[in-house]
Amino acid sequence: MNIYWMTALGTSGACFLFKYLGHNIPESWLSHPRVQRINLLIPVALLSSLVAIQTFTDKTKIVVDHRMAGVSIAIAAFAAKLPFPVAVFGAAVASAIIYRLN
Amino acid sequence: MSVKRDSLSLSFAVGVYGAAFGAASVAAHFSVLQTCAISLLTFSGASQFAAVGVVGAGGGALSAIATGALLGTRNGLYAVRMAPLLRVKGFKRVVAAQVTIDESTGVALAQNNEKDSRTGFWWTGFGVFIFWNIFTLLGALSAGLLKDPAAFGLDALVPAAFVGLVWPRLTNKKSYYLAIFAFLFALSLAPFVPAGVPIIATSLLAVFMGWRE
Known part of the structure; x- marks a missing residue:
């Protein structure tokens, strides 16, 4: 089994289990306040680190490239309370423009 | 009646994001079949984006599964809330578990009586499931037609989606600081450890910051 099927089925199995x-x-x-607090914070930590890794790394190298333009647009759009599809689409367009200019 | 209408309109709005997942997954070199399997079987947006994102960034299957699983733990806490309301057994409980997500739980908790809560849970759960999977397929097929995904901004799509997923969770000072720490911590680890590990490591920051009030 390749890495893609392992990821697909492993993630599915784990998520269903929970x-x-x-x-x-x-x-x-699970009503302990500590469990509740940590449960609310785990997605914040993971999603923020995913933004960082997906924007500024290539394999294990730190890079600054066209993706930063896209993510900046997304941050501006979410800060302006624009809907999710608008923000994400705007990010893709901005990133594509910078990529093509290079 | 309005519970069903609200459930369906929310389902459609959320389901459309499935196209972004489909495109992101194909851009991370998952096949259309694998992409659709993830949406059908995992059925939890943040976990799905995370798992394909880790693989796309060069991480291994275990890092991807661990990250997706950690993001899926919250569904377990939703399930604990929903179980006494739904009171279902056997196969129905299996189905209820699969559609226990942010949106179905959110709509259920927003109702004033148990009957509406149950209606909201099932209609939103099934509604999102249907639209999410249809749009995943459409997004995956469209992205599959592109030769160079970066030329269409697809490599920025995943981090942009993560911004959108974390944004509504930044509700107080603590979550705000944690977001910044996690961002910097992951980047500072990235050059020194295998891809995927920096992301999982930041869950320790969450435990640390959540330990005390």
Whole structure:
């Protein structure tokens, strides 16, 4: 099995496991405030690091390229409360323009 | 009646993002079939973008799965909230689990009575599932036609989508600081460890910052 199928099926299995476990355990098990706080913060940490890695790295090298233009547009668009598809599409257009100019 | 209408319009709006996932996944060299399998079986937007994003950035399958799984833990907490409301067993519980996501839980919790909550959960869950998978296929097929995805900005699509996913979660000072720390921490680790590891490592920052109030 190649890396793509492993990723596809492994991520699916893990995500389903969490969903299904949640439907089968008592609510009191996870009601601790610390669990709740950490649960809210984990996506913030992971998504922010994904923005960094996906924008500024190529394999394990730090690079600054056309993607930064796209992501800057996305940040401006979300700050201006524009809808998700508009922001993401705008980011793609900005990135493509810089890429083609180079 | 309005619960169903609200559920469906939200489902359509969210489902459209599926096209962005389809395109991003194909740009990360997943096949159209693999891309559709992820949307059908994983069915959790942030986890999906993360898993293909890690592979696209050169990370291994284990890093990709770990990152996707960590982002999927919150669905488990939603499930804990939804279970006493839905009270379903056997196969129905399996189906309920698969459609336990941000949106179905959000709509259910926004209702004033249990009957509307259940209606909102199922209609939003199935609605997003249908539109998300249709648009994933459309996005994957369209991106597959492109020879050089970067020339169409597809390599900026994934980080832009992550900005959109993290934005509504920046609700207080702590989350704001964590976002900045995680951003810098991941970049400072990136040159020294295998791709994918810096992302998982930032979950420790979340544990550290969430430990105390």
